[in-house]
Amino acid sequence: MRPFERQSPIIFLGIILLSLGLPHVATAQDPTPSDDEVNAIAKQLYCPVCENVPLDACGTQACIQWRGIIRDKLAEGWTEDEIKQYFVDQYGDRVLAEPPRRGLNWLAYIVPPAAFLAGVYLLYKGFQTWKTPSADHASPQESVSKTTAADDKYISRLEEELRNR
Amino acid sequence: MKKVLIWGGLAILLVILALGLNKSQQGQVSVGQPAPDFALTSFDGEEYHLADLQGKVVVINFWASWCTSCKPEAVDLENAWRNYQGEVVFLGVDYVDTEPEAKAYLAEFDITYPNGPDKRTKISQAYRVQGVPETFIIDKSGTIAHVQIGPFYSYDEIIYIIEPLLTE
Numbered sequence: 001m002r003p004f005e006r007q008s009p010i011i012f013l014g015i016i017l018l019s020l021g022l023p024h025v026a027t028a029q030d031p032t033p034s035d036d037e038v039n040a041i042a043k044q045l046y047c048p049v050c051e052n053v054p055l056d057a058c059g060t061q062a063c064i065q066w067r068g069i070i071r072d073k074l075a076e077g078w079t080e081d082e083i084k085q086y087f088v089d090q091y092g093d094r095v096l097a098e099p100p101r102r103g104l105n106w107l108a109y110i111v112p113p114a115a116f117l118a119g120v121y122l123l124y125k126g127f128q129t130w131k132t133p134s135a136d137h138a139s140p141q142e143s144v145s146k147t148t149a150a151d152d153k154y155i156s157r158l159e160e161e162l163r164n165r
Numbered sequence: 166m167k168k169v170l171i172w173g174g175l176a177i178l179l180v181i182l183a184l185g186l187n188k189s190q191q192g193q194v195s196v197g198q199p200a201p202d203f204a205l206t207s208f209d210g211e212e213y214h215l216a217d218l219q220g221k222v223v224v225i226n227f228w229a230s231w232c233t234s235c236k237p238e239a240v241d242l243e244n245a246w247r248n249y250q251g252e253v254v255f256l257g258v259d260y261v262d263t264e265p266e267a268k269a270y271l272a273e274f275d276i277t278y279p280n281g282p283d284k285r286t287k288i289s290q291a292y293r294v295q296g297v298p299e300t301f302i303i304d305k306s307g308t309i310a311h312v313q314i315g316p317f318y319s320y321d322e323i324i325y326i327i328e329p330l331l332t333e
Contacts, residue, residue, distance in 0.1 A: 049261055060231065061231035062261060065231060065262070065263040066263065090282070090285070091285060092286045092290075107178075107181065
């Protein structure tokens with residue numbers, strides 16, 4: 001066997017190992033975060049310039065710059081929480097889609113479910129009242145019969161007094 | 166007792182909502198009101214407190230690098246600052262901006278008076294700024310003497326407002 005033929009399996013194996021390693025090398029050389037990665041964080045932020053429009057859907061120059069910052073920070077290896085905290089430090093709590101759970105912000109979390117539960121309770125009480133009417137709210141038929149009974153008593157007493165005369 | 170608690174809770178909630186609505190409905194800080202105090206750290210790291218500037222006329226300009234209507238007045242403000250250097254204090258407050266673009270803007274218009282970011286948008290909230298550019302000119306006693314909504318259109322316009330304040 002010639003030397004090349006003896007070495008060829010080793011060379012072949014080397015080429016395979018090298019080609020297996022290539023995608024990894026390519027990823028390391030191209031750290032630019034994708035639009036999806038940027039937008040995953042951007043949709044949790046709101047730029048004060050364009051109120052009520054999440055950062056991922058906002059097309060103003062300010063928002064484009066903000067998304068650029070997210071991309072830069074991701075490329076530098078920052079985590080999602082670190083990037084969000086950076087924006088809070090720079091621009092305040094109002095950039096967050098969800099207000100931080102502290103102070104009066106708790107009202108945003110407590111009031112809506114509490115109001116919903118209160119509404120359910122009031123409806124429940126209302127339905128109960130409709131199903132079992134109270135003594136004060138007797139049906140017209142009952143009131144007629146009660147009136148008749150009362151009248152009967154009066155009439156019989158009147159008749160008795162007339163008889164005694 | 167239960168009813169008192171429920172109605173009391175509702176009343177407190179309504180008061181909080183009313184205060185919040187009232188705050189959000191307030192317009193800009195207006196002429197004649199005392200200028201809200203603030204601290205600004207410039208891009209160069211210098212600290213400026215409005216309270217320390219009493220006795221001087223102060224021009225506070227809110228701007229941003231993404232604001233196209235801020236650009237025409239940038240040169241006029243710089244020229245006014247150079248005209249009054251020392252006599253009138255100019256402070257640029259960079260509103261909801263990114264630092265590299267803000268610094269590029271300052272370099273583009275050769276702005277040399279102190280400028281710094283509006284950290285956590287505290288200053289713009291104190292002045293209830295609704296957009297940029299907006300400029301507040303404060304007299305020597307610390308009272309707001311002029312509110313400019315939108316840009317200045319000329320150097321003369323700026324000088325015309327500042328001059329009477331210097332003789333007061």
